[in-house]
Amino acid sequence: MTKMTSREQILAKIRVNKPSEKVVLPTNLDWENTAFDDNIQRSASQRFAEVLKSIGGEAIEAADFDFIKKEIDTIHYHHVINLLPNLEIQGKDIREISDAHDLASVDLAIIEGKMGVAENGAIWLDESCFGGHRVLPFITQHLIIVLKKENIVSNMHKAYKRIQSDLFSIGFGLFLAGPSKTADIEQSLVIGAHGARSLRVYLV
Amino acid sequence: MKIGLFIPCYIDQFYPKVGIATLELLEKLGVQVHYPLSQTCCGQPMANSGFAHLTKGCDDNFIQNFGSFGTQHFDYVVSPSGSCVLHIKEHLGGNPLHSDAYPEQVTSLKNKVFELCEFLTDILKVENLNAHFPHRVGFHNSCHGQRMLGLSSMSEKVGETFSKPLSLLGQVNGLTLADLSRKDECCGFGGTFCVTEEAVSVKMGKDRIADHLSKNVDFITGGDMSCLMHLEGILKRQKSTVKIIHIAEILNSK
Amino acid sequence: MTHSLTHSQASDTFNKDESRVDWHDESLWFIRQKRDKAAFAIPEWEELRESASQIKENVLANMDTYLLEFEQKAQKNGIHVHWATDAAEHNTLVLEIMQKHNFKKIVKSKSMLTEECHLNPFLEKNGIEVIDTDLGERIVQLRNEPPSHIVLPAIHLKKQDVGDTFHEYLGTEKGASDPQYLTEAARQHLRGKFIAADLAITGVNFAIAETGGFVVCTNEGNADMGAHLAKVHIACMGFEKIIPKIENLGIFLRLLARSATGQPITTYSSHFQKPRAGQEMHIIIVDNGRSTQLGRADFRNSLKCIRCGACMNTCPVYRRSGGHSYHNAVAGPIGIILAPNLDMKQNNDLPFASTLCGSCTNVCPVKINIHEQIWKWRQIVTQEGYAGFEKTQGIKLMNTVLSKPKVYRFVGKMGREIMRFAPFAVNNSLNKWFKNREMPDAPKESFREWYMKQKM
Structure with missing residues (x-):
């Protein structure tokens, strides 16, 4: 008899030991407008902005790209990467960077978000948002995301419904909610652990 | 309505006044209270220490005191202790390995044992106690x-x-x-x-x-x-x- | 036991510094309160818990099918899938990947599995540098301590302790203890490590059968900093981390961070599906006792755990004994029900480190009946003969007394008489009750004696 591989051993033991009663998966995942902790009616984007603020980020309503450009022009960073073609901001062209490690000096990255979630202030980003380098939104010192208000959904169930089919094809994606943070020293909240030190979201 | 009064062992020994208050309160509310004299302990201290397999003696004694045998019958069993009532509800009849002489009594007791407060609110539906305690x-x-x-x-x-x-x-x-x-x-x-x-x-x-x-x-x-x-x-x-x-x-x- | 102290002994030591116990208790209670606030803001919270529980129950019954589906999809996505029956095999697999590439440097984000497998000491013995990159984990790593909490690894430390450690190892100013300053120092120190690392190890919060992808949640961004820079990424997962569908994530991600810290979601919830161009990605699926636990009908649903730590934050015993008193990678109530499966000889004291108050069961986002399992482990531990001679004899005697009405009445009366007339017989150093508590007054007559007089 040939020795079973670890894979076969584990699977065989699971088959013997697993419970026989089958529990069906829940199907009702359609909770509406949840996590709204008071009775004030808000639009999804208002709620998104409130929650984002509570987790250390900042949301700004922007009438158009000119507004965003004017705002960003007032902050002076040395090394900027802008991935929005319609936003005229001077910066380095990410296509010239072949090694992701070279992004370590990026001060500000400006990218476009795919979808926002009102209940938790998270923004869905996938590989198409990073200019070829997954590490960009993490390694940059500061992050600006431009998000269309129409792409904000109320909760995570609705969010997954939207990205469901993408998740079969993309290589990487994430929900990003606020700047990097930690409370590992005496539960004191410190913004800027390993990822971006700040997150600003322009809602257009 | 006739109830069996279940007084936990440590109340019996150390806090008889709690048993007395319970009995008087229930009688005041018109309940016929009977205290089975051979009761001891529900077995919880052993079971919670990992010795549930040893509690058969306590279980049997509890069942003999509070179950329905001959003319002995209680509509409810009431106790001034949530913890002991919980033990009866969850662990009476012990470990399935033990043979059980009274399986029907066990089921029936589990359904009719009540902690004092829930008995007052849910069964007697007390709305006016006429009690006075200015503290x-x-x-x-x-x-x-x-x-x-x-x-x-x-x-x-x-x-x-x-x-x-x-x-x-x-x-x-x-x-x-x-x-x-x-x-x-x-x-x-x-x-x-x-x-x-x-x-x-x-x-x-x-x-x-x-x-x-x-x-x-x-x-x-x-x-x-x-x-x-x-x-x-x-x-x-x-x-x-x-x-x-x-x-x-x-x-x-x- | 290889650990030096039982839970009770370690707690005794922990409680020598009462103000520090108060501080530890308050820190964790604060997190419990944040959890409550987050949960109560969601009207369907209890339905979410029920749904999460159902999904996990479904997983337990279909574990093999989902794992195979996951393996097949992951391989199709270009991920190498490995299986490890135990900790040693897991560790060897990691080492072999390192050796194959002739790598020397690893950055690791939080993974309780690698703690469970004692991966770090194994790799270090083999000449490999492993850097824990979660701030809390880095702190305890520098101090050569295990984490004391699965979500908050350094919750047992004060900022002055961290300041001293950073002064010694990272060269921060002596006496500096400002969390902002210390965190910045760690950021600079670890940025260097991220840039220099050959390989990144991450844990897995959820692995999705239908896509072959997996999700890793952090607040700091350390998992992503490591994984997206290193040439090779290894994700290590206990096999119970599998879930069937993408849509299930909606439920779990709503519950996880709210239960853990009261945040609406972690800062980063990263969905890894395929390696990036030129990168190598591995997944190690680990058993290490899980398939045995799956066969224990009373305890299998401990495998539903999503490692949020809510049961620890709410546990009144954990808050007053500290994570290290559990001498196990996973402490607190969930640790109590996982540890005896791994090693009953080492961990038979843990099921008794609980008052069975049930708060853990109530906060658990996947509805594990934790306190009931603690009760059941007590029965197993005792029946396997770990109760000890003295305790067993004591309980047997107690049982004899309590199951025989006449003996009970006699002993009860005797006891009360002794307490009334010879209190020194009970109030002495042999009586642990008396150490910090007075004995109750012994009444002249028992309730039964009163009843006999009054009512018969």
Whole structure:
């Protein structure tokens, strides 16, 4: 008899030991407008902005790209990467960077978000948002995301419904909610652990 | 209505006044109360220490005292202890390995055993106690009664707020209830835990007491004398003037 | 036991510094309160818990099918899938990947599995540098301590302790203890490590059968900093981390961070599906006792755990004994029900480190009946003969007394008489109750004696 591989051993033991009663998966995942902790009616984007603020980020309503450009022009960073073609901001062209490690000096990255979630202030980003380098939104010192208000959904169930089919094809994606943070020293909240030190979201 | 009065062993031995208050209160409310004389202990101390397989003797004795045999029959079995009632509900008849002489009695007893407060609110539906207790009182939620018998809502669970014992205390004239900062934290008694984990047990008790003391209570009450015995031990060591009192004594006060 | 102290002994030591116990208790209670606030803001919270529980129950019954589906999809996505029956095999697999590439440097984000497998000491013995990159984990790593909490590894430390450690190892100013300053120092220090690392190890919060992808949640961004820079990424997962569908994530991600810290979601919830161009990605699926636990009908649903740590934050015993008193990678209530399966000889004291108050069960986002399992482990531990001679004899005697009405009445009366007339017989150093508590007053007559007089 040939020795079973670890894979076969584990699977065989699971088959013997697993419970026989089958529990069906829940199907009702359609909770509406949840996590709204008071009775004030808000639009999804208002709620998104409130929650984002509570987790250390900042949301700004922007009438158009000119507004965003004017705002960003007032902050002076040395090394900027802008991935929005319609936003005229001077910066380095990410296509010239072949090694992701070279992004370590990026001060500000400006990218476009795919979808926002009102209940938790998270923004869905996938590989198409990073200019070829997954590490960009993490390694940059500061992050600006431009998000269309129409792409904000109320909760995570609705969010997954939207990205469901993408998740079969993309290589990487994430929900990003606020700047990097930690409370590992005496539960004191410190913004800027390993990822971006700040997150600003322009809602257009 | 005829009930069997189930008095936990430590109340029988150390706090007879709690048994007396329970009996008087139930009789005042028109219930025919009978105390089976050969009762001892529900078996909880052994079972919670990991010796449930040894509790058959206690189980059988409980069943003989409170089950239906010949002319002996109780509509309900009532006890002034959430913890002991929980043990009967969950562990009477013990470990399935044990042969059980009275399987029907076990099922029937599990359904008719009630903790005192829930018996008053759910079965007797008491709305006017005519009790008088002009003091500032802190209520200690005992875990077994609260979280396992569901005597009140729990701070962890999202839902409606309610409390059977507090609804009864609300009927007591003159009583002022303290608003604790941790409404349902365990006191640290925990059965044999109180000696096997002495340091944590005592610290938990001290912390519970500090919460009550910070609200200037005269009395700490609750539905389980075991928790209260532990808190009383600490209060006395601290030479505190705050007293402990079982909820049955307050509900029975005139 | 290889650990030096039982839970009770370690707690005794922990409680020597009462103000520090108060501080520890308050820190964790604060997190419990944040959890409550987050949960109570969601009207369907209890339905979410129920749904999460159902999904996990479904997983337990279909574990093999989902794992195979996951393996097949992951391989199709270009991920190498490995299986490890135990900790040693897991560790060897990691080492072999390192050796194959002739790598020397690893950055690792939080993974309780690698703690469970004692991966770090194994790799270090083999000449490999492993850097824990979660701030809390880095702190305890520098101090050569295990984490004391699965979500908050350094919750047992004060900022002055961290300041001293950073002064010694990272060269921060002596006496400096400002969390902002210390965190910045760690950021600079670890940026260097991220840039220099050959390989990144991450844990797995959820692995999705239908896509072959997996999700890693962090607040700091350390998992992503490591994984997206290193040439090779290894994700290590206990096999119970599998879930069937993408849509299930909606439920779990709503519950996880709210239960853990009261945040609406972690800062980063990263969905890894395929390696990036030129990168190598591995997944190690680990058993290490899980398949045995799956066969224990009373305990299998401990495998539903999503490692949020809510049961620890709410546990009144954990808060007053500290994570290290559990001498196990996973402490607190969930540790109590996982540890005896791994090693009953080492961990038979843990099921008794609980008052069975049930708060853990109520906060658990996947509805594990934790306190009931603690009760059941007590029965197993005792029946396997770990109760000890003294305790067993004591309980047997107690049982004899309590199951025989006449003996009970006699002993009860005797006891009360002794307490009334010879209190020194009970109030002494042998009586642990008496150490910090007075004994109850012994009444002249029992309830039964009163009843006989009054009512018969």
